[in-house]
Structures are given as structure tokens and as C-alpha cells.
Amino acid sequence: MFNAVIRRSTRGPLDIDDSPLQPDEVASPTSSVFPLPTHQQQLLSPISLSSNQSQFASPRLSSPRATPRLPSPTPGSNVSNQTYRTAPSHQVSNMSNYQNPQKDFGYLLRPEIYHPLTLLDVPPPFRVSSLQPSTDTPLESLISGGHFRSAAIKAAQLLTSSGIAPSDHEAIFSLIYTRLSCLTLCNATALAAQEVKALEDLNSSYYLDDLTGAHLAPWELRVLAVRLQGMGFNDARRGVMGYYELGREARLTLTALKKAGRDQNAAEIAMWDARLQDLGLRVASALIEMEDLEGAARHLKTLRVDNGRLRAQQALLWLYLGDVDAARKCIAAGADEQARDVILALACMGDAEYAAAVPIWERLIEAGSGGQRDDVEIAMYRQNLAVCLLYLGQLSLTRTHLESLIDAGHSWRGLTFNLATVYELCTERSRALKISLVERVAGLREEGRGSEGVNGDFKL
Amino acid sequence: MAHQRTGSTIDGPKEPHSVSLKVLRLSRPSLSIQHPLPTPSPSPTNSPAIYPPPSASLAYPSSQPDPFILSPLLTLPPAFGSAYVGETFSCTLCANNELLPGSTAPKSITNVRIEAEMKIPSSPTAIPLILGPEPSEGAASEEEDPEKGAEKRKGVDLEPGQSLQKVVSFDLKEEGAHVLAVTVTYTETTPTSGRVRTFRKLYQFVCKGCMVVRTKSGILPPAPASSLEKKEGKKTGRKWALEAQLENTGEEIITLEIVILETNEGFKSQGINWEVLREGEEMEKPVLMPGDVQQVCFIVEEVLDEEGRGQEPVDGRVIFGILSLAWRGPMGNRGFLSTGSLGARIK
Structure with a gap:
């Protein structure tokens, strides 16, 4: 019932097209994809004008302000097409990028792109000054300290400060990546989905190095932008499409690398292989997010099963769909022991055989504690055991398990949410317990552990 | 609408109850949804030091990179959801001693019992529900209330802050309004007196055909x-x-x-x-x-x-x-x- 994967006539950077189409011909098929037409941007306010003017004043030569951003015309065509100008055009440049390799990314530095962030959804215990880093903390420290909200703010400040040159694409793109990724980590994905629109079409040839043809934006940013732009432009299919586009590039690169010599390129081949696999799972994820679970299941089957992990992921999808038998079948062969047990325990719970799941979780915890298995996995088993126990009427045990995980320094959203739910069952005064839970997690932050939560994570 | 019980003390004392009842529908727990960040590629052209670690975007910070949206971490049902004919409705009932430890008037709560019944559209009488699980060790007192020994009902003594949890299940067979009626009975004892108190709560939901x-x-x-x-x-x-x-x-x-x-x-x-x-x-x-x-x-x-x-x-x-x-x-x-x-x- 979903035609999820129907490709549109979006063209990518690797298309070969020697004859740039006429502007009119190009504009029509693609303009519908991007609901942010030229004139809208012109409405954006005088600030954009002035910031653009300041770029003009800079010593750098009349950058090809002609357009980076609008829908991907055929590669190469955008350079000379006045139609795609998105900023007020003061100057028509027919100059080719080859003469002017310094591209202008000043349009990504406009302050109006970046929204202010508030602390409104941050519970008060996290707002105390001892937990909020000072404004002059460098970005690196904010990231390493897990201050993602502050890091998002800092990244936007750096992007809009005058300290960054519009041609310094490396700095600009990594700051944008930091900004967008941090927004998704502090419950502001909706904002990220708006801000990512400024990048417009990352497949446009404007983002390619004119000499080498290499993409100027880092791979991570392009991957991240796919889902966010899908949300921002309110078109989930775009997400699936975007991943396919990247996948095509990964395949072509792989082919080229392998042709050039498998041995000398082994490391790069491995990296692109990993990227391709990553994209395969992201396509499945995008389909799941669109609720096309059947499509996702079918897609997962097409991926090369070369590890037990993929089997476990397939099994998770079957469980999510509700086909418990299919989930069990998935892990019957090939999955590693822990992964198999996790699925088995989840399958028992799917069958409402909660009592049968308990010993499996316990076994996983025990096996993990003895070995080199990392702490976080054991914590996940324990939190799932705790959930399982609630279905067996063991409220107090559930509570003990979850609280001890918090005490051990874990504070993921699912854990705090579950514990808050348990508190709601335990008393009419659950608010007080939830607040004290926030305080405990804030205490972990003081020790440099855990991360800042939002009200929803604690059911506040 | 709900079945009236005879001789209950619903309208008895106006004093707030020392025991509260909390209810959560136990639909299946769900897998956590995560939106993993891409793994930063080891390349000189970017600065991973200012990239947040992908593990921060996972449902739990597993050390294994995982670009998949579904995580095995379970979350409890966030909301009641929809109830459908053909499904088994499952619900947990918690009776909690709400007395604060060390409060001025020492009271004790004993013999706490929960009873539940389901009122369905086609029948004027409610169907009594079986409460599971069997009382576990330590949580329940095995002594029977001597006064109601004939009824063979077992109550549980609750310390302040303690809870009695029960789980009920019911196969939904009809469309329309269902009412889950829960009665909590307990004995409240102060140094000078003791009394049996009861309250009843009704939870209505609509069952639809799917x-x-x-x-x-x-x-x-x-x-x-x-x-x-x-x-x-x-x-x-x-x-x-x-x-x-x-x-x-x-x-x-x-x-x-x-x-x-x-x-x-x-x-x-x-x-x-x-x-x-x-x-x-x-x-x-x-x-x-x-x-x-x-x-x-x-x-x-x-x-x-x-x-x-x-x-x-x-x-x-x-x-x-x-x-x-x-x-x-x-x-x-x-x-x-x-x-x-x-x-x-x-x-």
C-alpha cells in the first residue's frame, strides 16, 4: 500500500550530463521537491541582505553566489543559471567554478537559520549553574562532557560569528554537523529538521570540489541530513531516496577502489563497505519510521547476511511487527549466543510467557558479569529483567533493579522513563519521587556521568 | 452503571484513605526506538573532537555501533492505547500504603485486599476477575483474617511506602464500554482504634473491533x-x-x-x-x-x-x-x- 521506494527523477552528483539543460526545463521537475522557492528566501529579512553584502565586501572575489542551494539541477548547470539564485542577485556571474575554486558557503552562516534553544523542557535540577558550563567553554569540552545542548548553542554561535570565513567549508560543515547532531540529542530534532533545510540539496554539484569531484561535506553530515531533511520537508520518502542516492555513490566508489587495486585500497574499501552496510540498515529504519514494516522486512532480507548482528536486527523487526515465530526462526542459526538469548527472552515476552523470560535475562546477566562483556549490555539485560518482573507482579523487585541501575550511573531515557512509570504505580505522590530521580541523575552529571534529560524522560 | 455492593463502607469516613490504588494497563512492553547518529569516519577532513559520540544517540549507550532504529531495550507502555475485541486485556493494580514513615499519628495498615471485576456491555452483572500472581514470599502474610476466615481471603500487611501488586487479565469479546471496577479493602489500626475501610474505583474504556x-x-x-x-x-x-x-x-x-x-x-x-x-x-x-x-x-x-x-x-x-x-x-x-x-x- 505504500509506494515507499519509488524513485523520483532526482539527479545525483554522479550523473553524467554534458549538456546543461536550460533553466526552465530544469526547474520544473525538481522544484516540487523543495518547497522553499527562491522568493521565499528573499523574504527572509534584511539581515540576510546585509550579511550577504558583507560577503561582497570581502576581498574574496565575487563568489559564485549563484546558487548552491536550490534543487539539484544537472551538475554543472547551476553555475551559470541565474534562475537558481536564491539570494538577491546583485550581480550575475557567468563565471565558472573552475576559475574560482573558493566556494562561498556564506549562506549557511546567516544567523536567522539557527533557532534559540531554551531550557524550558529541562528539569530544574539540571539547570543549576554548577551543571551548566560557562559560555567560554570550548566546543570540544562541551562535547566530551556530554553538554549537547550547550554544544548546539556554541556551534551556532561559532557559525554566526565573524570568525569563520564563508569559504572555509571544512569548518562550516563540521560545525553544522555538530549543531544538528547535538540538537537531535537534546530533544530538539524538530529544530534540526528546520535548520537542515538551509543546506538545501546536498546532491547539488555546488557541493562538489570542482577539481577533484569530491564532495565537500563530510559523509556523516550527508547521512544525518537525509533523515532530517525528510522531516523538515515533510516527505519521509525523501529519506529513503536520499539513502539510496548515497548508497549509489558508495557502490560506485567501491567499484572504482576495487578496480584500482584491492590490496592498496583495503582500508578504504573496508570503510566504504561499512558505509554501505550502514546505509542498508538506515533504509530499513526509514521504512520502519514510515510504518512500512512489511517493506522494511523485505528490504532487510535483501541485505547480505554476513553477521549474526543483522539476524538479530531482523528478529527485532519481526518482534516489533508481532511475528514472534519469525523472530525465533531468524536467530535459530548464525546469531551469537548473547544476541540469540536476548531475542529468545524478548520472544517469550511477546508470547506473554514472562516467567519463562526471567531465567534467560538472569542467565545473560550472569554470563555477562563473569566475562568481558561490557557493563552497558549487562545494564540493558537488567533493565529488561526489571520490566519483565513488573508483568509478573513483582513491583518492588522491579523498582529495586531500576534504582540500582541509576545508582550504578546509568541514566538513559528508557530507564528513567520506566522508573518514573514504576513510581507512578507506587504512590500518589509520585511527583516527589520523580523529582528526586531527576536530582539523582543530576548528581551523576556532577560526576561527569550520564546525560542531561528533559522533562519527558522523567514523565514530568 | 457499576455493580453495587451491599454493606460496603464506600460512603463511610470522610478522612482521606491511607491506601491508594494505582492502575496501569499492561500491554506488551515495546522496543525502544533510537535514531543513531552516523559513525564519524576517520578522515583528516573533519574534526571528530567536536562530533558527539554516536553511542549518545542510542537507546542505551552500547559500545557496538548500531545504525538500526530498533533497540532491544524495553519500555513500559506509555499510555492506555486502544482495546480491541479478540485481545486479552491485561492490567496491573497496585494498592499502596501512602502513610509517611514516622508520621505523628502512628497507624498501621494490615489485611490489604484487592478485588476486581469487569462489567461488559452484554451483561448486567459484572464478572469477577482472578488476581494473579499468587502472593510471593515475604510480600504476603499467610494468616487468614479470623473474622472472614470462611471467605478464605488473604490480606497483606503493608509498611508505609509498601505496595501490593496484582495483575488481572480479561479476554475482550464484545465491542462497547467496559468498566473495570476495583475494590480495595484494608484494616487501619491506630493505638486507640482499628477499623476496616474500603474504597472502589471504576475505570471505563471502550473496546473496538479490529x-x-x-x-x-x-x-x-x-x-x-x-x-x-x-x-x-x-x-x-x-x-x-x-x-x-x-x-x-x-x-x-x-x-x-x-x-x-x-x-x-x-x-x-x-x-x-x-x-x-x-x-x-x-x-x-x-x-x-x-x-x-x-x-x-x-x-x-x-x-x-x-x-x-x-x-x-x-x-x-x-x-x-x-x-x-x-x-x-x-x-x-x-x-x-x-x-x-x-x-x-x-x-
Whole structure:
């Protein structure tokens, strides 16, 4: 019932097209994809004008302000097409990028792109000054300290400060990546989905190095932008499409690398292989997010099963769909022991055989504690055991398990949410317990552990 | 609307209760959804020091990179959700001692009991529910209340802050308003007095249908008799095709597990649906999105008795049997439904 994967006539950077189409011909098929037409941007306010003017004043030569951003015309065509100008055009440049390799990314530095962030959804215990880093903390420290909200703010400040040159694409793109990724980590994905629109079409040839043809934006940013732009432009299919586009590039690169010599390129081949696999799972994820679970299941089957992990992921999808038998079948062969047990325990719970799941979780915890298995996995088993126990009427045990995980320094959203739910069952005064839970997690932050939560994570 | 109990002390003391009742519908726990960040690539052109670690975007910060949206971390049901005919409704009931430890007037709460019943649309009397699980060690006192010993009800003593948790299940069979009525009874003892207190809470919810079945039957032309049958002059029974359209009218995605025609005596049936596989084919159970319709078909054959007689129509109809469906909802939530009698008109 979903035609999820129907490709549109979006063209990518690797298309070969020697004859740039006429502007009119190009504009029509693609303009519908991007609901942010030229004139809208012109409405954006005088600030954009002035910031653009300041770029003009800079010593750098009349950058090809002609357009980076609008829908991907055929590669190469955008350079000379006045139609795609998105900023007020003061100057028509027919100059080719080859003469002017310094591209202008000043349009990504406009302050109006970046929204202010508030602390409104941050519970008060996290707002105390001892937990909020000072404004002059460098970005690196904010990231390493897990201050993602502050890091998002800092990244936007750096992007809009005058300290960054519009041609310094490396700095600009990594700051944008930091900004967008941090927004998704502090419950502001909706904002990220708006801000990512400024990048417009990352497949446009404007983002390619004119000499080498290499993409100027880092791979991570392009991957991240796919889902966010899908949300921002309110078109989930775009997400699936975007991943396919990247996948095509990964395949072509792989082919080229392998042709050039498998041995000398082994490391790069491995990296692109990993990227391709990553994209395969992201396509499945995008389909799941669109609720096309059947499509996702079918897609997962097409991926090369070369590890037990993929089997476990397939099994998770079957469980999510509700086909418990299919989930069990998935892990019957090939999955590693822990992964198999996790699925088995989840399958028992799917069958409402909660009592049968308990010993499996316990076994996983025990096996993990003895070995080199990392702490976080054991914590996940324990939190799932705790959930399982609630279905067996063991409220107090559930509570003990979850609280001890918090005490051990874990504070993921699912854990705090579950514990808050348990508190709601335990008393009419659950608010007080939830607040004290926030305080405990804030205490972990003081020790440099855990991360800042939002009200929803604690059911506040 | 709710069943009235005689002799209860619902309207007794106005003083706030020392025990609270909290309820959570126990739908299946769900897998956590995560939106993993890409793994920063080791390349000189970017600065991973200002990139947040991808593990921060996972449902739990596993050290293994995982670009998949589903995580095995379970979350408890966030909301009541929808209740559908054919499913088992499950709910946890918690009676909590709300007294603060060390409060000025020392009170003790003993003999806490929970009772629950379900009021369904078709019946004026509520159906008493069995409360599970059996009291576990330590949590329950095995002593029976001497006054109510005959009723063999066991109460539990709760320290301040302690809870008594029970789980009830109920198979939903009817559309319409259901009421879960929960009664909590406990003994509140102060140094000077003791009394039995009771309160009752009602939880109403609407149960909807999530599977609509439409059927149609038609007689099939008699198959050309085989040469053996011709020789023996054997009569074959009539055949019908019973078709059914199964529509998912709920809001959740469901997977059909079983659709069978349970035939009455005198008929046999064969499904010609997804369970019929060619060699090398893997069975794919039909997945129905909300609003999706799945068509199924059965060949029904009359079984003749020794004298070659078939089924006599009653009121111009023969009855084949009933259609039984079983499906699974998200996370394996089970659903089960049987239709009324299905048959064909005999002209």
C-alpha cells in the first residue's frame, strides 16, 4: 500500500550530463521537491541582505553566489543559471567554478537559520549553574562532557560569528554537523529538521570540489541530513531516496577502489563497505519510521547476511511487527549466543510467557558479569529483567533493579522513563519521587556521568 | 452503571484513605526506538573532537555501533492505547500504603485486599476477575483474617511506602464500554482504634473491533469424475468456495497467524491461502496495515455418508462451520476471533 521506494527523477552528483539543460526545463521537475522557492528566501529579512553584502565586501572575489542551494539541477548547470539564485542577485556571474575554486558557503552562516534553544523542557535540577558550563567553554569540552545542548548553542554561535570565513567549508560543515547532531540529542530534532533545510540539496554539484569531484561535506553530515531533511520537508520518502542516492555513490566508489587495486585500497574499501552496510540498515529504519514494516522486512532480507548482528536486527523487526515465530526462526542459526538469548527472552515476552523470560535475562546477566562483556549490555539485560518482573507482579523487585541501575550511573531515557512509570504505580505522590530521580541523575552529571534529560524522560 | 455492593463502607469516613490504588494497563512492553547518529569516519577532513559520540544517540549507550532504529531495550507502555475485541486485556493494580514513615499519628495498615471485576456491555452483572500472581514470599502474610476466615481471603500487611501488586487479565469479546471496577479493602489500626475501610474505583474504556470479516459462498461446478469413480458409480459430494475478506479496522499493524474453517460434521474444507506453499517457498504471513483487507478462500466439500447422502438443508441453508482467526499485534500481542456459523443457501 505504500509506494515507499519509488524513485523520483532526482539527479545525483554522479550523473553524467554534458549538456546543461536550460533553466526552465530544469526547474520544473525538481522544484516540487523543495518547497522553499527562491522568493521565499528573499523574504527572509534584511539581515540576510546585509550579511550577504558583507560577503561582497570581502576581498574574496565575487563568489559564485549563484546558487548552491536550490534543487539539484544537472551538475554543472547551476553555475551559470541565474534562475537558481536564491539570494538577491546583485550581480550575475557567468563565471565558472573552475576559475574560482573558493566556494562561498556564506549562506549557511546567516544567523536567522539557527533557532534559540531554551531550557524550558529541562528539569530544574539540571539547570543549576554548577551543571551548566560557562559560555567560554570550548566546543570540544562541551562535547566530551556530554553538554549537547550547550554544544548546539556554541556551534551556532561559532557559525554566526565573524570568525569563520564563508569559504572555509571544512569548518562550516563540521560545525553544522555538530549543531544538528547535538540538537537531535537534546530533544530538539524538530529544530534540526528546520535548520537542515538551509543546506538545501546536498546532491547539488555546488557541493562538489570542482577539481577533484569530491564532495565537500563530510559523509556523516550527508547521512544525518537525509533523515532530517525528510522531516523538515515533510516527505519521509525523501529519506529513503536520499539513502539510496548515497548508497549509489558508495557502490560506485567501491567499484572504482576495487578496480584500482584491492590490496592498496583495503582500508578504504573496508570503510566504504561499512558505509554501505550502514546505509542498508538506515533504509530499513526509514521504512520502519514510515510504518512500512512489511517493506522494511523485505528490504532487510535483501541485505547480505554476513553477521549474526543483522539476524538479530531482523528478529527485532519481526518482534516489533508481532511475528514472534519469525523472530525465533531468524536467530535459530548464525546469531551469537548473547544476541540469540536476548531475542529468545524478548520472544517469550511477546508470547506473554514472562516467567519463562526471567531465567534467560538472569542467565545473560550472569554470563555477562563473569566475562568481558561490557557493563552497558549487562545494564540493558537488567533493565529488561526489571520490566519483565513488573508483568509478573513483582513491583518492588522491579523498582529495586531500576534504582540500582541509576545508582550504578546509568541514566538513559528508557530507564528513567520506566522508573518514573514504576513510581507512578507506587504512590500518589509520585511527583516527589520523580523529582528526586531527576536530582539523582543530576548528581551523576556532577560526576561527569550520564546525560542531561528533559522533562519527558522523567514523565514530568 | 457499576455493580453495587451491599454493606460496603464506600460512603463511610470522610478522612482521606491511607491506601491508594494505582492502575496501569499492561500491554506488551515495546522496543525502544533510537535514531543513531552516523559513525564519524576517520578522515583528516573533519574534526571528530567536536562530533558527539554516536553511542549518545542510542537507546542505551552500547559500545557496538548500531545504525538500526530498533533497540532491544524495553519500555513500559506509555499510555492506555486502544482495546480491541479478540485481545486479552491485561492490567496491573497496585494498592499502596501512602502513610509517611514516622508520621505523628502512628497507624498501621494490615489485611490489604484487592478485588476486581469487569462489567461488559452484554451483561448486567459484572464478572469477577482472578488476581494473579499468587502472593510471593515475604510480600504476603499467610494468616487468614479470623473474622472472614470462611471467605478464605488473604490480606497483606503493608509498611508505609509498601505496595501490593496484582495483575488481572480479561479476554475482550464484545465491542462497547467496559468498566473495570476495583475494590480495595484494608484494616487501619491506630493505638486507640482499628477499623476496616474500603474504597472502589471504576475505570471505563471502550473496546473496538479490529477485524471485520465479510464472507461469500458459491457452489463450484462438479469436477469431472475420475474413471475409477465412474466405474464404481460413486457419487461425489457438492463443493463450494467460501471466500472471506478480513479487514483490519484497528489502528495497529497486525500479522495474520491462522485462518481456518472449522467445519461441522458432514463437511471438510481446505484452505487455499498463504499456507499453501510451492517447493522452496517460504511461508509469509499476511501483514495488514490499518485499513488493509486480506482475501482468503476455502474449498468446502460435502462428505457423503455410506449411502451417498449429503447434508439436508435447514431453512434452505447448509452450515459449513465457523471461521477462526488468530493474529498478532505489535510485540506479539495476541488476538483471536471466531465468526458465527457460515454456510450456503441451497436453491
